[in-house]
Amino acid sequence: MKLVIAAIKPFKLDEVREALTEIGVRGMMVTEIKGFGAQSGHTEIYRGAEYTVNFVPKVKIEIGVAAEMVDQVVETIEKSARTGKIGDGKIFVLNIEKAVRVRTGETDDDAL
Numbered sequence: 001m002k003l004v005i006a007a008i009k010p011f012k013l014d015e016v017r018e019a020l021t022e023i024g025v026r027g028m029m030v031t032e033i034k035g036f037g038a039q040s041g042h043t044e045i046y047r048g049a050e051y052t053v054n055f056v057p058k059v060k061i062e063i064g065v066a067a068e069m070v071d072q073v074v075e076t077i078e079k080s081a082r083t084g085k086i087g088d089g090k091i092f093v094l095n096i097e098k099a100v101r102v103r104t105g106e107t108d109d110d111a112l
Contacts, residue, residue: 001065002065002093003062003093003096004064004070005062005092006061006092007059007060007061007090008058008061008077008081009081009087009088012080012081013030015080016076016081019079025065028062029063030059031060033058036056037087037090056087058089066109066112074091099111
């Protein structure tokens with residue numbers, strides 16, 4: 001089992017969710033986050049004053065998947081989240097030691 005974590009631009013969330021649903025992903029967790037990478041923030045003008053915005057709004061998606069599905073999930077996120085501009089995001093893949101579905105007590109792959 002793998003945990004796929006992706007930080008993407010917020011306006012790409014629906015497109016990514018739809019693409020993942022099409023390949024069989026049945027659930028995900030989504031969190032609004034702020035961060036910076038290569039673009040390291042930007043400046044904005046508000047009421048005539050210039051402000052430096054050090055953290056850019058992003059959306060973090062977390063998906064537990066079977067190991068054999070991880071490459072397809074990563075590729076789907078990569079394609080559907082890409083705009084070709086700086087700040088498109090990052091994808092990380094981690095191992096999951098154990099998963100439990102609280103309602104039924106199912107474990108590991110059955111819990112996903």
